[in-house]
Amino acid sequence: MTATASAGLAGGTHVSPAEPRPGPDSLVPHHAPPAQRPSRGRPYATGLVTLWLSVVVLLPLAALAVTSTEDGWGGFWSALTAPSALAALRVTVLVSAVVALLNAVMGTLIAWVLVRDDFPGKGLVNVLIDLPFALPTIVASIVLLSLYGPDSPIHVHFNATRYGLVVALAFVTLPFVVRSVQPVLIEADKEVEEAAASLGAGGVTIFRRVILPTLAPAMISGTGLAFARAIGEFGSVVLIGGNIPRHTQVASQYIQQQIEIDQPVNAAVISVALLVIAFATLFLLRIASSRSLRRETAS
Amino acid sequence: MSRATRLTATATALAGAMAMTACAGGGSSDTSTTSSSSGAQATDAAKVSGTISLYGYSVAKTAYDKVIPGFTSGGAGQGVQFQQSYGASGDQSRKVAAGAPADVVSFSVEPDITRLVKAGLVSADWNASATKGIPFGSVVTIVVRKGNPKGIHDWDDLLKPGINVVTPNPFSSGSAKWNLLAPYAVKSDGGTNPAAGLAYLSSLITGHVHVQPGSGREATETFLQGTGDVLLSYEDEAIAAVRAGDPVEYVTPPQTFKIENPVAVVTKAKNPTAAKAFVDYLFTPTAQKLFAEAGFRPVDPTVAAAYAKDFPAPQKLWTIADLGGWASVDKDLFTKDTGKVAVIYDKATK
Known part of the structure; x- marks a missing residue:
């Protein structure tokens, strides 16, 4: 587990410039590697995307939802109706x-x-x-x-x-x-x-x-x-x-x-x-x- | 279960929000200290310079468009830059109370300044001087379409069937408060018969007011774009519209209300020296003349006398003092959810 993680880590940081070259070659003949790669290959990318979406989209939406129920559900309902x-x-x-x-x-x-x-x-x-x-x-x-x-x-x-x-x-x-x-x-x-x-x-x-x-x-x-x-x-x-x-x-x-x-x-x-x-x-x-x-x- | 999940969600969001505000707080306080220290250096170097940030009510722009050039071109404020923001008086006041960086505030009604006094942003003695912090004012007038096709001359004419009256929302606009206080004072005989005043307002708001523009300026725009038969507004705003060639005219009813627009320096001003100098300038005869030329009633008696023909005196001009002053009027009539006018307005516009 740690081995794959560190390999993925290394792939993410150092080897990535060289990666595109073997990528397409292996992509064309068999479809097995690409199925695994998106899930494990880029933990940083996934983390970054999650963080970005959270900060830009989810957190503001959560804050809005919280504000809207500040007066309780009764207040929410009466404001809506x-x-x-x-x-x-x-x-x-x-x-x-x-x-x-x-x-x-x-x-x-x-x-x-x-x-x-x-x-x-x-x-x-x-x-x-x-x-x-x-x-x-x-x-x-x-x-x-x-x-x-x-x-x-x-x-x-x-x-x-x-x-x-x-x-x-x-x-x-x-x-x-x-x-x-x-x-x-x-x-x-x-x-x-x-x-x-x-x-x-x-x-x-x-x-x-x-x-x-x-x-x-x-x-x-x-x-x-x-x-x-x-x-x-x-x-x-x-x-x-x-x-x-x-x-x-x-x-x-x-x-x-x-x-x-x-x-x-x-x-x-x-x-x-x-x-x-x-x-x-x-x-x-x-x-x-x-x-x-x-x-x-x-x- | 659902309550628990909601609690967790709230807690998570709160934690996130707190973390973010903590970061933001640190960042902004850093920048504000540096900029205020640089501002202090600037004011040390030259007597009056730098930038004045002015937060004004929407209609005041007409006045400041004349008065600010008067200040910056003359000796006192030469080289001073202005950052101006205009909007609904109440909205502007809440923005400043929430931390908008203002040096000078110029609002339509006193309670909007009182909010800043309570927030510790304006000194409690801002209106202690002889001028009471009021550099200019106006009266409430009735604006109608050119030729006055509906024959509107007095307050009772507004209640004729089918008359559509445009007046802004009193919860954001200062103009709206003046507009409603005028017939209230007239009908209640200066507040001695509140029931009669409220009865008038109730039929006016319930039967004749169908739009709720945010500010006095927005109300004028709404009217000029074709909505309504009557616009209640400041006399200065009516003068500006007529001067701009808009197809309207205005009627000042025999009895109406004196509008007094307060100005104050913000205690946390980044440029207090210049802010103070600017507010002092507003009371000089030069500035008073500029106000008069912009259509606002000056407070300086000499200047007012010189421009008397532009500003005819109505038969009876009620004032906020006649009704007991802003503190009691605002609490009694305009407090959210409990004020008598607030309740009428809420009921009509819900």
Whole structure:
């Protein structure tokens, strides 16, 4: 036990520069060594990753959970079920769900056009898709406010309405579905579609039976990520949303308000609720995408 | 069992957190001692220099945008750098109480300074001088859309059916407290009939206030972006909006409330000499004129007389002293969970 540990230790510290060379050689012919290597080979790396995750993710989350129950479970429950808190969560989930579905359709369509069609300026559009990722979200809010706000040049007033929230969130979550569907679509075998067509399948049937099953895992994960991002979004809705309690106030704005009025426990409780929703979303996503992946490989 | 696991979890998290704060504490105290000693050297070398960190309430920015250049370009504060932070008065006060490095605080309401006195960050005699620590003020006004389409002229007009009133959240904003105290003082006849005052506030808050902006500035933004028929605000904020060409106008009701905005030096200031010099400067005629030009009512009688036409005197101007002073008003009306206005507000916005 100690021998292997010290060997691993030595491998981790001194021999590691030379290690990549024998690594690939042994990797290619038999698959036995790599199965063992990840578990024992790098105790430092595993330790470092654990420490890093603890400090960066787990400890803050634990502290948040502790803060949220500072007033006991009764306090937690009453903070969670305060009508304005529930309303904020409801608005958040509702608008995020609408945006996620919108993204599922439009994102897939955009990815399709970008992969299958050729048109002038395609490269530019491709770059444009990533802009919402790179752009500070508050900039999105200002942009939308100047277009749909009280001084709207096109006389469309989305300011302080749920439409405003949808537009803002659709803007910032645009890349998720596009970027997860696009690579799958590039990899997808076009001949299968052609074969289906030559066997007499119509466009709708081909889409439903051939294309959709291939894209589904990517669409689901992209949509889920968009949803998870949308429920926590703050910057893009802060100016266009109006922050009207029970109408357009989203959970992140409610949290900020509770901090400003010195109710940190309420803020922590709603944060925990958001966290749970986000975690559940990602968890369901894993299950859904692995299941549809399995179904696809089985068929 | 579940309680036990939760306890362990709490203990683990606590231990971790304590370890982290211990490290952080050591680190930050090290840096603060070095920087304060270097600050002391700097103040020794030149009479007034270095950086002043100013924590102000949101709307005060308009005033300091004029007054700070007046201080730094004149003889007294030449070369002084300013680090300014503005936000909801209560929020700013809590930040300073929690250790934000402020030299000078300029809040909307006295209780936000009292919090720092209790925390040992502002000397107890900060308002003992003749000026009472109040370098400028204003009055509560009613801001309406241009042309006053809803015909709002007095406090009763706010309770007309369908009128949507924008006023910030009194738990974070000082402006909100002034805004609510104004009709309270009017309706309760200076506090002699509290029930009438509270009845007015109850119907106002329950039936007409639908948004809760964090600060006076945020309330103005909300109003300018199209929410509401009426904005309750400082007269100076209304003047600033009109001057900026925003499509609004303001009505000062016949009876309203005198706003007094306090300023104090923080005892743990890194640059106490400059901080003191700056606060003293605020009371000079030069600075008082700059306040008046920014739309704030000056306290210097001579300057106030010179700018009298900009600041018409209402028929009756109630003051916080009429209601018994901030200590009792804040405790009676605004204490979290028990104050009479706090309860009304909580019930309406829960």
